[in-house]
Amino acid sequence: xxxxxxxxxxxxxxxxxxxxxxxxxxxxxxxxxxxxxxxxxxxxxxxxxxxxxxxxxxxxxxxxxxxxxxxxxxxxxxxxxxxxxxxxxxxxxxxxxxxxxxxxxxxxxxxxxxxxxxxxxxxxxxxxxxxxxxxxxxxxxxxxxxxxxxxxxxxxxxxxxxxxxxxxxxxxxxxxxxxxxxxxxxxxxxxxxxxxxxxxxxxxxxxxxxxxxxxxxxxxxxxxxxxxxxxxxxxxxxxxxxxxxxxxxxxxxxxxxxxxxxxxxxxxxxxxxxxxxxxxxxxxxxxxxxxxxxxxxxxxxxxx
Numbered sequence: 001x002x003x004x005x006x007x008x009x010x011x012x013x014x015x016x017x018x019x020x021x022x023x024x025x026x027x028x029x030x031x032x033x034x035x036x037x038x039x040x041x042x043x044x045x046x047x048x049x050x051x052x053x054x055x056x057x058x059x060x061x062x063x064x065x066x067x068x069x070x071x072x073x074x075x076x077x078x079x080x081x082x083x084x085x086x087x088x089x090x091x092x093x094x095x096x097x098x099x100x101x102x103x104x105x106x107x108x109x110x111x112x113x114x115x116x117x118x119x120x121x122x123x124x125x126x127x128x129x130x131x132x133x134x135x136x137x138x139x140x141x142x143x144x145x146x147x148x149x150x151x152x153x154x155x156x157x158x159x160x161x162x163x164x165x166x167x168x169x170x171x172x173x174x175x176x177x178x179x180x181x182x183x184x185x186x187x188x189x190x191x192x193x194x195x196x197x198x199x200x201x202x203x204x205x206x207x208x209x210x211x212x213x214x215x216x217x218x219x220x221x222x223x224x225x226x227x228x229x230x231x232x233x234x235x236x237x238x239x240x241x242x243x244x245x246x247x248x249x250x251x252x253x254x255x256x257x258x259x260x261x262x263x264x265x266x267x268x269x270x271x272x273x274x275x276x277x278x279x280x281x282x283x284x285x286x287x288x289x290x291x292x293x294x295x296x297x298x299x300x301x302x303x304x
Contacts, residue, residue, distance in 0.1 A: 026093050029074060033185055033195075034098055034107040041251045044188055045081060045091065045098070045107070046195045047072060053081045054195035055089055056125070056188070059250045063263055066256040067125045069194055084128070087255050112173035113186040118142075120203030120234045123189050123196035124242065126150060126256060133242065134177070134189070134196055135232055137213045142168040142177045143304045145215055147228040150244065150258050161217040161228065163304040199262045200232075200240050207236040211269050216292070216299040227258070231299060237266050239276065 029047040036043045040061035046054040056067040068083035079091040079098070091107070092099040098107035115121075118136040125132055133145040144166065149159035166178035175182040175189065182191035187198045211233040218229040227244030234240060241263045248259035265278040274292055275284040285292050290301040 026074070026076065026095060027097065029072070029079065029093075033110050033188065033190065035110055035187075036100065036105060036107045038100075038105055042187075043251075044195065044197065045089075046188070046190055048190065048193045048195075052193035054125075054190070054193070055081050055083060055087075055255050056195060056197045057250045057253070057255060058187075058197060062248075062250070062261075064245070064248055064250045064259050064261055065124060065197060065199065066250045066254075066259045067195070067197060068256045069125075069127065083255055085255075085257050087253070089253055089255065110185050110188075112183050114172045115170065115184055115202055117202050117204065118168065118170055118175070118184075120200065120205070121198060122200040122232060122234060122240055124199050124260060124262075125194060125196040126258070127194055129153065129156060131228065131244075131260070132196070133230065133232070135215065135234065136168060136202070137234075139170065140168055142166050143215070145217075145230065145232075145302065145304075147217075147219075147230075150228070160219055161230070161302060163215070163302050165304045199242065200234060200264070203235050203238070205236060209233075209236045209269060211267065211274070212236050215302040215304070217302050218297045218299045229297065229299075230302075233267065237268065238264065239267055240264055241278075 030050050033046045040059055042058045044056040051071050053072040054069045058065045068085055070083040072079060072081045074093060077093050079093045081089045090101050092101050117139040119139045121136050123134040129150055131147040131150050135143045135145055143163055145163050147161050149156040152159055168177045173184045175184055180191055182189050189196045214233050216231045229243040232240045243261045245259045245261050250259055263278055265276055267276045272287050273284055274287050283294055285294050291298055
């Protein structure tokens with residue numbers, strides 16, 4: 001009897017493996033977050049649920065980031081992430097991990113990470129053609145700095161800067177911002193079906209300045225249309241500048257229609273004169289009311 005049962009069992013097993021149930025043999029992706037660092041480029045892939053995913057990249061040498069969100073499919077070894085702008089990113093799946101296609105590089109699954117505070121940190125992502133910068137002036141508040149209609153679509157909404165401030169609290173790796181719940185990872189925040197990458201870690205520093213905590217934006221309404229630029233003075237003597245690049249690249253994969261250039265620098269402010277330093281470049285200008293003109297562009301203070 002045992003000899004008769006063995007062939008029957010083997011036939012049933014082979015039939016099961018040849019059907020869609022073969023997926024149970026491969027790594028389950030739902031609810032997992034992965035990253036891969038190759039040279040200066042770090043890639044994050046977030047599988048939020050059964051079909052939603054985020055894809056983000058950072059080039060540390062160029063100081064450039066890109067991100068987008070969309071869906072993913074998994075068929076055996078092949079995992080395909082498709083962003084809303086029709087870019088496709090393919091990953092190879094094994095029984096235990098994720099790999100670059102035709103490469104020996106393995107992705108690393110990352111776990112939630114607990115920050116002591118988020119004060120001074122800045123996080124970036126585009127969502128539905130709107131750039132979002134989550135800036136934490138303190139550990140108890142978050143400002144959503146947004147630029148609507150990044151690509152200046154003629155049929156899209158009016159483009160421009162806006163902001164809204166919400167209360168924030170952090171407990172371990174769980175963050176509450178307004179009515180949103182989020183999870184922090186090292187260099188990443190996920191919330192729902194979206195993810196934001198860090199462009200400035202929390203600043204644990206004492207001291208203040210007249211500009212610390214302020215945000216200044218540039219928006220050319222003429223033609224040709226310049227990309228948006230924002231200065232965030234998040235430290236007592238340090239700032240982050242974010243500007244868009246239409247033709248910039250982060251890697252060989254074009255995830256988003258626009259890449260963001262992230263630059264850090266230092267500043268001083270004395271007697272109404274602002275002096276900023278970026279690498280070997282130094283520039284000074286007067287602050288007149290709620291604006292200043294730097295590198296031939298006028299920036300206006302953003303209210304929040």
